[in-house]
Amino acid sequence: MYQKHSNGDLIMKRKQDFNKKLVMTVDNVLRETFGEPGLLIYSWLKAQSVEPEEIPEKLDVFAESLRTFSAGGSVVETMILRNLYSSYGLEFTQTSDNCSFSKHVTELRNFINH
DSSP: OOOOOOOOHHHHHHHHHHHHHHHHHHHHHHHHHHHHGGHHHHHHHHTOOOGGGGGGHHHHHOOOOOHHHHHTTTHHHHHHHHHHHHTTTOOOOOOOOOOHHHHHHHHHHHHOOO
């Protein structure tokens, strides 16, 4: 039986799926890059009042924490973006040095949700 969903329901589902994929991608990249010690960033985030599942809604705080936690934070951001884009069959290309991690994620989310 076909169940009709409203456009709002579909957008909400896509957003939830995107957020889950983002959190999983962050977790995978942190594990691949730093091993288990890399997951200490979650303790740092909690001290900043950010739970891991809140990363999609608090991208700027996450990015700042990542750069504080690791001198290679911008490299890790790029790895996260490449993996996230790839999970949608897209290739990440850095458009400018002025474009922030959160802006790239937001642009991808908007592209996926429309």
